Amino acid sequence: MKNPEILTCFQCGTCHASCPSGKYTSLNIRKIVRDSATKDVSDQPELWMCTTCYNCQERCPRGIKITDAVLTLRSEAVKKGKILPAHRKVCNFLIKTGQSIPLDDKHLEIRKTLGLRTDKAAWKKALKDVNVLLRSTGFGELIKR
């Protein structure tokens, strides 16, 4: 039992009623968190439909850290190689550029027009450090799974 706190849930449904994503998707936060107490939910696509807005966690009358639980469940899924292609792409941007949303030519030109910094030496140093750290934590290997 990784998160015994979940067992204090009395299924009131405040979490699901407060969920902005659950209005439009198959995410039922009450159900997925309850299920995670007894079974593996790594395969459930709903795990990735949470915007991590924290409404459920804030409003839970039992004070269960629901959003934090979702984050833990997600990292367990990632360890099993369950990574959505779009997320893998963002991770690769980080590895290649040190940023999750890289600077493109269009915005480089806009930056120049606005007189904003285009400090390539600093960005290069940042990228170098990021890659040393990502290798050190094993992140590159993790997202190749």
Add this chain to the structure above:
Amino acid sequence: MKELSLFTGCLIPNRYPGIEKATGLVLDRLGVKWSYLKEAACCPAPGIYRSFDKITWLTLASRNLALAEEKDTDILTICNGCFSSLMDSNNILKNDEGLRSEVNTHLQKIGKEYNGTIEVRHIIEFLHTDIGVQKLGDAVEKPLDIRAAVHYGCHLLKPTRERKLGSAECPVFFDELVEATGATSVPYEGKTSCCGAGGGVRSAMLETSFKMTEYKLDRMIKAGVDCIVDACPFCHLQYDAGQMKLKRNGKNYEIPVLHFSQLLGLALGFTTEEMGLHLNEIVNLKFEEKIAQIQKRLLLNNFQGKIVLKNKPRSGVEPD
């Protein structure tokens, strides 16, 4: 208080540089001492990296924190995602010796060390706490007679136990800043609801994320607003690009989206172009004309007055 290192993140410099420009101009005008956190990398984005691997998330964040520690400055964020990643990491690492030591083992490889000697700030709470609503109102030269839909964004307020910025259900501090510019913060249904972008939902499920955006935009329009005012470039992108997407589906909102730095800049007398409003996807010329008229009218009348602050700004929140 320490001086501030501006942490711009990824999205602002690389997609909405107008917000970066506006932030620099308003901080200078207010006499705030700041400089860039030059070698900063991704915060890293909480939605994906915190979900993927906590140690990687903490390690990359701690590098940014260590850069600010070397300068002996606090970090000023202008994005709720950066605020969330850097503030949460800072709190976790300050209080957990084991994690701190683990992260430092990684940092050692790039010749850095995390010591937990600085604080992480967000421009909204910084302006509210350290400058103050009255002083901000006094600095305003062109009171903006407009109706604004204030969007706090989830991670500015929540988790409340960590943020310590008061209620997430009926927050008021951001509304107070907006009203200090002369604008009216208009109440609207679902005001504290999510824009739809966070948690990796926007990147993996774009259509789904826009359903949440549409929910918000519908209610803003119903409340009759001139613009949206946000505190985060990810919410900003979601509202701005979201409107373009929904336009193709036959919904024509045309609500200009402003980061608070940009709204404040307009009230300080900077033009809409100086504040980078033309760099949004949604460019509403009627709104820009309205701002120009307000700025011109006040000039003609030789406006000398000060903003009269309302005694009790409304939280502007209606049931979700």
